[in-house]
Amino acid sequence: MEKAVEIGKKSATGSFHLFIGVAASTIIMAIGTIILARLMTPEEYGLYSVALVPSYMAILFRDWGSTQP
Numbered sequence: 001m002e003k004a005v006e007i008g009k010k011s012a013t014g015s016f017h018l019f020i021g022v023a024a025s026t027i028i029m030a031i032g033t034i035i036l037a038r039l040m041t042p043e044e045y046g047l048y049s050v051a052l053v054p055s056y057m058a059i060l061f062r063d064w065g066s067t068q069p
Helices: 002-039 042-061
Strands: none
Touching: 002 042
C-alpha cells in the first residue's frame, strides 16, 4: 500500500511540474508576441502571424494523452 501512495505522490508532483511548464511556456510566448507586435509594422506582423500558424497548431494538440481519464 505504501508503494502505491509513493507512486501517486510522484505522479502528482510530475503532473504539477508539467502544468507549470506548459503554463510558463504559454505566458512567455504570449508576452513575446505582444512585444513583437509593438515593434513591427502591420505588414511585418501579418507575415509573423502566418509563420506562427504551425506553432499554434502544435500547441493545440500537445496535451493529447497527458490528461487524466
